[in-house]
Amino acid sequence: MKTITASFIAIGLLGAAQLQAAGITPGNGVFIDDVSYDMACAADSTCPSVTRRLAQYAPNTTYLFPDFGYIDTVPATGNQPASIQSTCGKLSPGTVATYYAMPMIKPDVFNEPSLGQCQAGTAVTAHYAQNGKYRVLPLFTASGSRMFDQASTAQLTRLATAIAQLINDDPNAAGVAFDIEPAFKNPTTTRDFFGTLAKQLSNGKIIAVFDANRRDLAALQLHNALVLQALYDYGAFPNYLENQAIPLADYDGGRHPGYATLTQQYARAYFGNGNQPQMNVPVMFVLPGSATSTIWSALQFYNQGVSTKGPGNPYPNTAGAACLDQPPSWLNQFLTEPNGHPGNGLASAFVGSGNCTRYDNTQTYQGRSVTFIDYFEASLNAVQTVVKALPSEQQTHYIGSALYTMRAAGPQAEDYNDIDCAKHYYSVYGTKSLLSRCIGVFPTDIGDTILQAFSK
Structure with missing residues (x-):
């Protein structure tokens, strides 16, 4: 998920009472990945599921964003309602979106119980709502924004109407969130899709948008x-080397801003740097709680001998080390030889030195090695500094912050990158087009110390 380009338009600010009446209440949140496994984890009283960890380390969390909805395409031309499938099973003809959570590997390809099972959308929201304890906004992703910009008003309206009805019918959904990148280019796309959807949501249900075209969204004057x-x-890679962690501090003698400086600039820019009018769109800042593509403690580069497709080798002038993982034993049955036949010790070969190399973040900060919590604290400090300096009428438009991204702790969180990149190795999928080099970043989950710091 990438940053939203700042743009501004003068529209009157909504007060705190108006926002809460529309369903936008102050509070912090957490994005949840690998929902199927987390729900399987929660069924085991000894497993550290997301809701158990939040209750222990971040009990004041308000919003949960489970990532499981998917928009595959816009509806075809015509008058038929857009079809969204919300139950597990074979897709019905004409389905344009799904509202259920699948495990990392499709069970019909390889059924591994520890990964969890497919969960219907309403089961997901009921699980995370915890009888009203949390406000759950299921997150929809899509294959890209281009298909939306190329669609007609009628197509977008039908899709928006179908999703709004789905969310209205789900008693445990407090609204809906979207991560469709990049931002829509056409103002009419924002109007026809986000605008239509927001206006059709039941009273008290809200819409939250990543990578929004903020000028176009603000022009709609939506209260929810x-x-x-x-x-x-964000920011340039030092020396423009691919897959290198962004420096935490300013570098090149202070000529280039590091992550700490940039973060405060971006947070301040949302509110106009004090000399531009604030847009009438409340904000929740999303902070890095676990590794992202440019902020990480370590990176593992898989499948170097499988294909030339995929990302380039990170740190071309820095020696890597052997991967440190102990992959799950069941990967020996999922992986195959290049000819598709079963083999022995395939999981060890997959993370072995011939296929996987680890690169650690070698930066130093204040005389010590950088750790991931340094990035998190920089983002949290930036938000706190900027919000405290705002006029009171603008402070009401800061709703809170959310951590990205959390999954159940334990073996699955530790093995997440191995499983994700194993799908691009020789496996029972048997699809040559999937073969590609693959990058996994660490930490893969939000640590308990970050949750505690976030909750203060």
Whole structure:
């Protein structure tokens, strides 16, 4: 998820009472990945699921954003309602979106119980709502924004209407969130999709949007819309080396701003740097709680001998080390030889030195090695500094911050990158087009110390 380009338009500010009446209440949140496994984890009283960890380390969390909805395409031309499938099973003809959570590997390809099972959308929201304890906004992603910009008003309106009805019918959904990148180019796209959807949501249900075209969203003057402003994955790579972690501090003798400086600039820019009018769109800043593509403690580069497709080798002038993982034993049955036949010790070969190399973040900060919590604290300090300096009428438009991204702790969180990149190795999928080099970043989950710091 990338940052939202700042743009501004003068529209009157909504007060705190108006926002709360529309369903936008102050509070912090957490994005949840790998929902199927987390729900399987929660069924085991000894497993550290997301809701158990939040209750222990961040009990004042308000919003949960489980990432499981997907928009595959816009509806075809015509008058038929857009079809969204919300139950597990074979897709019905004409389905344009799904509202259920699948495990990392499709069970019909390889059924591994520890990964969890497919969960219907209403089961997901009921699980995370915890009888009203949390406000759950299921997150929809899509294959890209271009298909939206190329669609007609009728197509977008039908899709928006179908999703709004789905959310209205789900008693445990407090609204809906979207991560469709890049931002829509056409103002009419924002109007026809986000505008239509927001206006059709039941009273008290809200819409939250990553990577929104903020000028176009603000022009709609929606009282139940919220921007999710990411505070990570921006700035140039030092020396323009691919897949290198962004420096935390300013570098090249202070000529280039590091992450700490940039984060405060981006947070301040949302509110106009004090000399531009604030837009009438409340904001929740999204902070890095676990590794992203440019902010990480370590990076593992898989499948170097499988294909030339995929990302280039990170740190071309820096020696890597052997991967440190102990992959799950069941990967031996999922992986295959290049000819598709079963083999022995395939999981060890997959993370072995011939296929996987680890690169650690070698930066130093204040005389010590950088750790991931340094990035998190920089983003949190930036938000606190900027918000405290705002006039009171603008402070009401800061709703809170959310951590990206959390999954159940334990073996699955530790093995997440191995499983994700194993799908691009020789496996029972048997699809040559999937073969590609693959990058996994660490930490893969939000640590308990970050949750505690976030909750203070």
